[in-house]
Amino acid sequence: MHSMNHWGGSFEIHDPTTDDEHSRNMDLDRAALSRQQLDETQQSWLLGPQEAKKKDKYVDLGCMVVKRKVLKWAFYAALIAFVVIGVPIIIAKSIPKHKKAPPPPDRYTEALHKALMFFNAQKSGRLPKNNGVPWRGDSGLKDGSEETDVKGGLVGGYYDAGDNIKFHFPMAFSMTLLSWSVIEYSNKYKDIGEYDHVRELIKWGTDYLLKTFNSSATTITQIHSQVGGARNDSASPDDHYCWMRPEDMDYTRPVQTANSAPDLGGEVAAALAAASIVFRDDGAYSQKLLKGAATIYKFARDPGHRTPYSRGNPYIQPFYNSTGYWDEYMWSAAWLFYASGNKSYIQFATDPRLPKNAMAFLQIPDLGVFSWDNKLPGAQLLLTRLRLFLNPGYPYEESLSGYHNATGINMCMKLQRFNVFNFTPGGLIELNHGRPQPLQYAVNAAFLASLYADYLDAANIPGYYCGPYYFSADSLRSFATSQVNYILGDNPRKMSYVVGYGGNYPKHVHHRGASIPHNGVKYSCTGGWKWRDAKTANPNTITGAMVGGPDRFDRFSDSRPNYNYTEP
Numbered sequence: 001m002h003s004m005n006h007w008g009g010s011f012e013i014h015d016p017t018t019d020d021e022h023s024r025n026m027d028l029d030r031a032a033l034s035r036q037q038l039d040e041t042q043q044s045w046l047l048g049p050q051e052a053k054k055k056d057k058y059v060d061l062g063c064m065v066v067k068r069k070v071l072k073w074a075f076y077a078a079l080i081a082f083v084v085i086g087v088p089i090i091i092a093k094s095i096p097k098h099k100k101a102p103p104p105p106d107r108y109t110e111a112l113h114k115a116l117m118f119f120n121a122q123k124s125g126r127l128p129k130n131n132g133v134p135w136r137g138d139s140g141l142k143d144g145s146e147e148t149d150v151k152g153g154l155v156g157g158y159y160d161a162g163d164n165i166k167f168h169f170p171m172a173f174s175m176t177l178l179s180w181s182v183i184e185y186s187n188k189y190k191d192i193g194e195y196d197h198v199r200e201l202i203k204w205g206t207d208y209l210l211k212t213f214n215s216s217a218t219t220i221t222q223i224h225s226q227v228g229g230a231r232n233d234s235a236s237p238d239d240h241y242c243w244m245r246p247e248d249m250d251y252t253r254p255v256q257t258a259n260s261a262p263d264l265g266g267e268v269a270a271a272l273a274a275a276s277i278v279f280r281d282d283g284a285y286s287q288k289l290l291k292g293a294a295t296i297y298k299f300a301r302d303p304g305h306r307t308p309y310s311r312g313n314p315y316i317q318p319f320y321n322s323t324g325y326w327d328e329y330m331w332s333a334a335w336l337f338y339a340s341g342n343k344s345y346i347q348f349a350t351d352p353r354l355p356k357n358a359m360a361f362l363q364i365p366d367l368g369v370f371s372w373d374n375k376l377p378g379a380q381l382l383l384t385r386l387r388l389f390l391n392p393g394y395p396y397e398e399s400l401s402g403y404h405n406a407t408g409i410n411m412c413m414k415l416q417r418f419n420v421f422n423f424t425p426g427g428l429i430e431l432n433h434g435r436p437q438p439l440q441y442a443v444n445a446a447f448l449a450s451l452y453a454d455y456l457d458a459a460n461i462p463g464y465y466c467g468p469y470y471f472s473a474d475s476l477r478s479f480a481t482s483q484v485n486y487i488l489g490d491n492p493r494k495m496s497y498v499v500g501y502g503g504n505y506p507k508h509v510h511h512r513g514a515s516i517p518h519n520g521v522k523y524s525c526t527g528g529w530k531w532r533d534a535k536t537a538n539p540n541t542i543t544g545a546m547v548g549g550p551d552r553f554d555r556f557s558d559s560r561p562n563y564n565y566t567e568p
Contacts, residue, residue, distance in 0.1 A: 109192050111488055114500045116194060118544030119201045124166060125156035135518035135540040139246035143227045144255050150211055154227050157208035162511035162567045164246045165228040165239045168212055169264050169320050170372040172271040175205040179274035199278060206275045206289060209268050215292035220299045225264055226256035229315035243528035245516050251525060256316060261309035265300025266328025269293045273335035290339055297332055323373055326358035331375035334382045349383060350399035361402055365420050368410040369431045370444040380407045381448055388459040411452060412466035414445055414479055426492040426554040427482055436564035439487055439497055439549035446480035453477045492554045500543035507537035508560040510567040514542040515560060532560060
């Protein structure tokens with residue numbers, strides 16, 4: 001049961017009927033081979049009477065004796081081969097070579113190349129030689145070294161935004177989304193030469209996530225939720241008070257550990273399960289990921305450990321506070337079903353009590369906004385995928401139909417004509433109601449809208465209803481395209497909010513490593529403040545970083561201290 005492909009994609013599925021076909025073909029091949037090996041008498045019987053043979057003449061070449069006719073034909077064959085093959089090669093080699101330049105990439109391909117490089121710039125740990133970011137080096141090599149339950153410490157992973165902190169909750173979400181994009185669009189990644197790169201980025205993250213708990217066990221009692229940290233308004237060396245390159249950190253980096261983490265545990269389970277699908281061509285690693293996903297999912301679902309991972313923790317709650325965990329339960333159960341085929345996961349995901357607890361069918365606009373804290377829209381789309389392509393029917397149909405309907409309503413809410421969310425004058429949707437850093441929500445919505453449009457096309461469904469109004473799948477693509485185009489420069493400021501893309505992009509990104517010169521000088525905790533507060537552009541370009549973005553009037557301040565605009 002667990003070895004089947006429950007994703008419904010292009011995985012190789014073993015079909016026992018092909019064994020019979022293969023056996024029949026082998027039998028036919030053996031018959032043909034036997035016929036070729038028949039002796040001369042039997043052939044003459046099968047093919048008719050043979051003609052009388054003339055006596056052959058032979059030539060002695062010293063080392064062997066061959067028929068004169070064979071020698072003559074060999075000479076002619078060699079002469080013809082030279083004319084047909086050799087002469088064109090000589091001519092081709094004498095002609096000057098003019099390599100045809102490959103076509104320039106389209107704007108989205110170029111933006112994607114750059115966006116993936118942001119992950120390279122955010123890596124923590126011992127970096128590979130081909131990391132491609134010359135101003136980054138090894139860092140955080142002592143992270144978690146005092147944790148007795150982690151062999152080798154908590155080295156690796158990714159730094160968050162412009163800080164030197166490793167927040168495991170949003171990190172895991174990033175790995176889940178990267179994996180989802182590869183599962184759906186692996187051929188497109190291959191076409192643009194990024195398939196190996198994006199898989200390496202995912203593995204860098206999942207290798208680290210496997211270290212955050214005892215992934216070799218079947219039952220655990222804790223997970224490490226963060227490395228490094230800061231308190232608001234701190235006046236002592238920590239990851240916010242100090243402005244240092246990650247390679248130069250010399251202050252204490254505490255590890256946060258949670259004995260209850262239904263939300264974090266659910267997200268890590270989703271990340272590992274999704275990645276196990278990405279790496280199905282590496283059976284051992286895929287199974288390692290899936291085993292770890294099952295372990296952390298079991299911990300997340302433990303009825304005795306349902307307190308959110310961030311509650312009451314001053315190092316986490318002000319920054320990545322979790323507002324619930326039922327969405328992570330739905331999200332992780334869906335991914336684990338796709339990865340394993342274990343029906344217990346889909347039974348839980350479609351248990352009517354789950355969408356009730358998650359308030360999945362109440363049409364609350366804010367619960368339709370996909371983010372690191374709210375996985376509900378993504379989980380509903382993932383389960384809609386199940387209904388569209390695998391259609392398991394009873395007893396799952398009622399809940400799956402509800403998720404499908406909720407997905408359609410979520411999409412309707414993003415369309416400007418229904419006035420559920422405001423848009424800036426330049427066309428950016430305000431999914432966080434005009435508060436700072438809107439772009440992350442807009443791109444998440446664009447991803448889900450584009451993906452749903454592709455699902456509809458693949459299922460031969462031309463569109464969807466918003467109440468009495470019917471919309472084609474292209475309406476979703478138009479929305480998604482408008483948001484991505486806005487971010488890439490089609491906005492009133494004509495500014496690209498992806499660093500390195502286009503000619504006009506933020507030059508004062510709120511990022512420690514990018515803002516401090518890579519000149520061999522170690523700047524102290526407070527010595528780096530001069531670079532934080534400098535009016536000059538960053539000495540290092542953090543290619544691919546998408547900054548927080550403009551305000552609700554399309555205004556943007558390219559100012560390093562103003563992290564609401566410029567933090568990636």
